[in-house]
Amino acid sequence: xxxxxxxxxxxxxxxxxxxxxxxxxxxxxxxxxxxxxxxxxxxxxxxxxxxxxxxxxxxxxxxxxxxxxxxxxxxxxxxxxxxxxxxxxxxxxxxxxxxxxxxxxxxxxxxxxxxxxxxxxxxxxxxxxxxxxxxxxxxxxxxxxxxxxxxxxxxxxxxxxxxxxxxxxxxxxxxxxxxxxxxxxxxxxxxxxxxxxxxxxxxxxxxxxxxxxxxxxxxxxxxxxxxxxxxxxxxxxxxxxxxxxxxxxxxxxxxxxxxxxxxxxxxxxxxxxxxxxxxxxxxxxxxxxxxxxxxxxxxxxxxxxxxxxxxxxxxxxxxxxxxxxxxxxxxxxxxxxxxxxxxxxxxxxxxxxxxxxxxxxxxxxxxxxxxxxxxxxxxxxxxxxxxxxxxxxxxxxxxxxxxxxxxxxxxxxxxxxxxxxxxxxxxxxxxxxxxxxxx
Amino acid sequence: xxxxxxxxxxxxxxxxxxxxxxxxxxxxxxxxxxxxxxxxxxxxxxxxxxxxxxxxxxxxxxxxxxxxxxxxxxxxxxxxxxxxxxxxxxxxxxxxxxxxxxxxxxxxxxxxxxxxxxxxxxxxxxxxxxxxxxxxxxxxxxxxxxxxxxxxxxxxxxxxxxxxxxxxxxxxxxxxxxxxxxxxxxxxxxxxxxxxxxxxxxxxxxxxxxxxxxxxxxxxxxxxxxxxxxxxxxxxxxxxxxxxxxxxxxxxxxxxxxxxxxxxxxxxxxxxxxxxxxxxxxxxxxxxxxxxxxxxxxxxxxxxxxxxxxxxxxxxxxxxxxxxxxxxxxxxxxxxxxxxxxxxxxxxxxxxxxxxxxxxxxxxxxxxxxxxxxxxxxxxxxxxxxxxxxxxxxxxxxxxxxxxxxxxxxxxxxxxxxxxxxxxxxxxxxxxxxxxxxx
Numbered sequence: 001x002x003x004x005x006x007x008x009x010x011x012x013x014x015x016x017x018x019x020x021x022x023x024x025x026x027x028x029x030x031x032x033x034x035x036x037x038x039x040x041x042x043x044x045x046x047x048x049x050x051x052x053x054x055x056x057x058x059x060x061x062x063x064x065x066x067x068x069x070x071x072x073x074x075x076x077x078x079x080x081x082x083x084x085x086x087x088x089x090x091x092x093x094x095x096x097x098x099x100x101x102x103x104x105x106x107x108x109x110x111x112x113x114x115x116x117x118x119x120x121x122x123x124x125x126x127x128x129x130x131x132x133x134x135x136x137x138x139x140x141x142x143x144x145x146x147x148x149x150x151x152x153x154x155x156x157x158x159x160x161x162x163x164x165x166x167x168x169x170x171x172x173x174x175x176x177x178x179x180x181x182x183x184x185x186x187x188x189x190x191x192x193x194x195x196x197x198x199x200x201x202x203x204x205x206x207x208x209x210x211x212x213x214x215x216x217x218x219x220x221x222x223x224x225x226x227x228x229x230x231x232x233x234x235x236x237x238x239x240x241x242x243x244x245x246x247x248x249x250x251x252x253x254x255x256x257x258x259x260x261x262x263x264x265x266x267x268x269x270x271x272x273x274x275x276x277x278x279x280x281x282x283x284x285x286x287x288x289x290x291x292x293x294x295x296x297x298x299x300x301x302x303x304x305x306x307x308x309x310x311x312x313x314x315x316x317x318x319x320x321x322x323x324x325x326x327x328x329x330x331x332x333x334x335x336x337x338x339x340x341x342x343x344x345x346x347x348x349x350x351x352x353x354x355x356x357x358x359x360x361x362x363x364x365x366x367x368x369x370x371x372x373x374x375x376x377x378x379x380x381x382x383x384x385x386x387x388x389x390x391x392x393x394x395x396x397x398x399x400x401x402x403x404x405x406x407x408x409x410x411x412x413x414x415x416x417x418x419x420x421x422x423x424x425x426x427x428x429x430x431x432x433x434x435x436x437x438x439x
Numbered sequence: 440x441x442x443x444x445x446x447x448x449x450x451x452x453x454x455x456x457x458x459x460x461x462x463x464x465x466x467x468x469x470x471x472x473x474x475x476x477x478x479x480x481x482x483x484x485x486x487x488x489x490x491x492x493x494x495x496x497x498x499x500x501x502x503x504x505x506x507x508x509x510x511x512x513x514x515x516x517x518x519x520x521x522x523x524x525x526x527x528x529x530x531x532x533x534x535x536x537x538x539x540x541x542x543x544x545x546x547x548x549x550x551x552x553x554x555x556x557x558x559x560x561x562x563x564x565x566x567x568x569x570x571x572x573x574x575x576x577x578x579x580x581x582x583x584x585x586x587x588x589x590x591x592x593x594x595x596x597x598x599x600x601x602x603x604x605x606x607x608x609x610x611x612x613x614x615x616x617x618x619x620x621x622x623x624x625x626x627x628x629x630x631x632x633x634x635x636x637x638x639x640x641x642x643x644x645x646x647x648x649x650x651x652x653x654x655x656x657x658x659x660x661x662x663x664x665x666x667x668x669x670x671x672x673x674x675x676x677x678x679x680x681x682x683x684x685x686x687x688x689x690x691x692x693x694x695x696x697x698x699x700x701x702x703x704x705x706x707x708x709x710x711x712x713x714x715x716x717x718x719x720x721x722x723x724x725x726x727x728x729x730x731x732x733x734x735x736x737x738x739x740x741x742x743x744x745x746x747x748x749x750x751x752x753x754x755x756x757x758x759x760x761x762x763x764x765x766x767x768x769x770x771x772x773x774x775x776x777x778x779x780x781x782x783x784x785x786x787x788x789x790x791x792x793x794x795x796x797x798x799x800x801x802x803x804x805x806x807x808x809x810x811x812x813x814x815x816x817x818x819x820x821x822x823x824x825x826x827x828x829x830x831x832x833x834x835x836x837x838x839x840x841x842x843x844x845x846x847x848x849x850x851x852x853x854x855x856x857x858x859x860x861x862x863x864x865x866x867x868x869x870x871x872x873x874x875x876x877x878x
Contacts, residue, residue: 134573134613134614135574135612135613135614137700138697140697160695160696162631162638162692162693162695165629165631165637165638166629166638166692166693168693168696168697168700169697169700170609170610170697170698170699170700171609171610171611171612171700171704172610173574173610173797174573174574174613175573175574175662175797175798175799175800175803176662176797176798178662184662184663184796185663185796187795187796188665188794188795188796189794189795190604190605190736190794192601192604198604198733199601199604199605199736200736201736201737201738201794223614223615223617223623223705223706224623224624224876225876226627226876247795250795253601253605254601254605254607255696255698256599256601257589257599257607257694257698258577258579258607258608258609258698258699259609259694259696259697259698259699260609260697260698261576261607261608261609261610262791262792262794262795262797265610265795265797266662266795266796266797267662267796294637297629297638297639297640298640299640352701353701355627355628355629355640355701356626356627356628356686356689356701356704356705357623357624357626357627357705357706357876358612358614358615358701358704358705359614359615360614361614364614437663437664437665437796
């Protein structure tokens with residue numbers, strides 16, 4: 001957990017004008033990494049860094065001689081078609097690159113003339129999943145989500161007895177992680193009504209969202225080696241937005257006894273920009289729990305972690321139906337929450353994941369699980385917002401939603417804001433549901 | 440499901456003498472693929488094919504000009520450091536390579552002189568995991584295993600109501616799949632005794648085995664595209680042995696509600712040789728279920744699948760304790776079973792996995808789940824063999840085992856045998872448990 005430095009200085013401005021608009025997600029204090037190319041060109045994918053409404057094309061910047069000395073090798077890694085090699089380098093080289101980019105992009109930089117031709121408009125770009133994800137693990141770190149879901153199935157005993165002791169996680173599907181903007185078809189699956197004698201194969205009628213954060217693993221650990229809680233963040237590259245689409249009618253029939261499978265692995269959408277841990281440093285918050293709760297076992301706790309293991313990140317889910325799009329109505333908020341409501345931190349997730357010696361690799365994705373907060377308007381899945389479909393959401397244009405319908409786009413946003421610090425945003429994570437294919 | 444051809448002819452012999460010993464796992468009718476190098480040399484990994492006690496070094500064979508015409512490109516793919524590109528080619532090119540290798544290795548082949556220098560003794564080789572595994576999914580296809588396990592937790596209702604309708608599967612950890620011969624440390628994890636007020640972090644005291652087959656995916660399918668039951672085997676490259684090590688004291692505390700996690704992902708051992716579906720063709724058997732059982736939904740059934748969707752593969756688990764090794768006593772059998780006892784076939788696993796559009800990729804691994812048979816001596820995990828540790832196994836040398844102890848090696852073997860066909864074997868899948876690291 002490195003201290004704040006000049007790259008965090010809220011007074012620093014950029015010669016890219018759009019970066020200085022106080023509402024941008026991507027001021028010079030952010031500098032998130034992603035993989036892009038100009039849309040429709042079939043160009044090679046390469047790494048870029050978001051600044052205002054533009055992207056610094058790192059491959060072009062390397063070619064233009066922007067980087068010299070020790071930072072050159074880091075910039076070359078960051079310019080590759082996936083971020084894996086950059087992620088593997090760990091936090092120090094990443095910090096060196098951040099400092100160099102911040103200098104080159106700041107107002108008055110002598111590199112402005114050389115770097116300006118390396119900018120690509122975000123409007124003209126398409127994105128790829130930022131890393132080659134070896135393994136994707138999803139956690140279940142919101143006590144509010146776990147309680148809301150549990151209440152529907154076990155009204156008298158909504159929260160499992162293990163929840164406050166162990167960061168619950170399970171393996172998800174890496175191959176079907178797609179990037180924001182990539183649409184997908186409504187899945188088919190076995191569905192069985194409680195009173196039906198047999199299941200049927202049909203298109204899911206209860207398609208849901210899950211607003212999560214994606215934690216991208218940086219440097220890995222060898223098989224057999226556990227990562228301590230205080231070393232955990234050195235193994236985290238950064239955070240992105242993540243929508244873990246879920247078919248709520250497939251899930252209850254398939255998930256006993258080994259957990260969710262086809263209810264999840266048809267698509268999970270990640271945002272293109274990964275915000276580094278260093279960019280988030282001004283938004284660290286204490287990470288503690290009520291004194292009445294069981295405190296974490298020693299391997300999941302430390303004074304440093306209690307003091308600053310949490311992050312104040314606001315997170316929002318919105319819906320844009322086909323009718324809204326056609327009427328050019330703005331998307332409508334479904335939920336607003338904050339990552340500080342999580343019961344288990346990103347560092348605790350990572351430490352727990354490795355306590356048995358499991359090897360994490362650069363580019364692995366850890367989902368936080370649905371980040372529902374304490375109130376209903378902070379519930380981050382329709383199954384919570386509509387109480388399992390029983391209380392549909394009424395949209396301002398008169399439409400009603402129990403579940404996601406064909407043509408609906410779900411938009412996730414995230415940002416950090418406070419006086420005395422620059423706004424740090426995550427951009428958007430968007431997915432539109434296409435009709436089921438003919439079965 | 441291609442018909443038998445000259446490569447299956449049980450009369451065909453090889454100029455490699457050890458391939459003609461009736462007991463070898465690797466006669467000329469088998470020709471499994473793997474990745475190897477000479478042990479201790481630090482050579483590049485490359486593809487090979489097992490023949491008798493030797494390996495055909497495909498990189499050397501390509502360089503020696505053994506392959507000409509259309510087969511050359513296939514052999515080049517098979518010679519790479521992972522089998523992924525070969526797997527992606529699908530069954531037809533693989534069959535062309537098999538035919539060429541069978542001709543080149545058969546008694547009297549004019550290529551004997553050129554190919555003989557390309558042989559490496561298996562005794563001098565070390566192996567790598569045969570493919571870069573993108574995703575690993577574990578299934579639960581033995582009704583006997585599901586019932587044995589379920590009886591311990593739910594005596595009145597051992598089998599879940601979904602078991603006979605849906606091939607239960609869940610995602611496992613790809614990064615911790617290791618190859619036979621690679622040892623690993625006993626894992627730590629949270630363990631909670633039923634009457635304890637809180638869990639503890641400790642080394643697992645209930646380490647178990649699971650005898651499975653690994654199904655390696657060949658050609659993949661695009662996200663959104665389902666694979667039909669009759670096309671499923673065109674997407675399967677071949678089978679290997681698989682030991683899904685399990686920590687039975689970590690599992691019950693962590694697995695509700697999302698399934699097993701750290702109880703499994705510390706290590707899973709796969710055998711080095713992948714036996715192709717074509718090599719197994721003589722051992723196809725009908726795949727049907729009792730008329731009193733629910734029959735599979737239409738997407739999981741076809742006349743062709745019922746006629747020949749199963750495989751008659753004998754499978755054995757053995758233990759070699761440190762004391763046995765020191766006394767040079769032979770390993771002792773723990774269980775003997777047969778893949779024909781599976782309730783769901785490999786084709787059904789693959790078809791079900793894709794019915795929601797989930798994209799499988801070349802090199803993905805599908806575990807069959809523990810392949811316990813109908814009798815106790817065919818139970819393929821210690822939790823079944825010892826009834827959860829209550830009835831320890833008594834070994835001939837006087838040792839007793841409830842669970843796997845430090846220094847124990849577990850050896851899996853598999854083979855097909857019948858009159859009128861050549862024996863097709865899988866080699867061995869071996870793993871030795873090292874003591875837990877200091878916590």
